[in-house]
Amino acid sequence: MPRDQVQSDHVRRAAVLAAITGRRSVRGFLNAPVPRATVEEILIAASNAPSATNTQPWRVHVLTGAARERLTAAIMAERAAGADEPVPEYSYYPKAWPEPYLTRRRTLGWRLYGLLGIARGDRAASRAWQDQNFRFFGAPVGLIFTLDRRLAIASFLDLAMFMQNVMTAARGFGLDTCPQAAFAHYHAIIRNELRLSPHEMVICGMSLGSADIEAPANRLRADREPLDAFAAFHEE
């Protein structure tokens, strides 16, 4: 193989793997705007995601400026009213967590709260931190992903692939993201603010912007299980 070819293979592999492995959930952003053209380029790239029979069921609402602030204010007002957290339109979390998921989940939560200095059982501090979700952790761009509720559960796969592409493409611009199922709880408020069609179901939110490397939450590293914990090779 010509030397040039070997080098370009190496460069391509390094770029693709860096985009994937360099992504992590960022929970503290700088107040630096992201140009609309950049957001558009990310979303167009993301729409190359595969989907069953090319149905392309994803829909995304891009919130910036006053629109983003209005949604945050509406959700914060609901939370301040002290009502119980509303229930999402679909169940993302099981009622009871079996192992090993429970331990993984707790490990992540304790590690994050350790970095933030939130003591176990400090409900007020925990709630104040949760509020940050709805401020998009300070990111200039908030994304709300929806699906047509007339579709079946498999369309969630297609949307998830689109969302993953958004997060990976953002890395190409030096930007970071945090996917946020927390928004699904506030589907009624989001529906009203964004004037969603009756068919649109709120699935997830996402923050997009430039990471604040000083933010304590951004020191969090979520562990990954080794290959043999999740892959089975069947060869004979």
Ligand SMILES: Cc1cc2nc3c(=O)[nH]c(=O)nc-3n(C[C@H](O)[C@H](O)[C@H](O)COP(=O)(O)O)c2cc1C
């Ligand atoms: C669909 C989905 C919803 C999530 N919702 C939230 C959320 O509401 N708030 C949050 O802080 N993180 C949320 N996360 C981020 C996860 O906690 C994170 O992906 C996980 O801990 C692994 O860490 P990493 O993304 O940094 O690799 C969500 C992730 C996914 C995939």
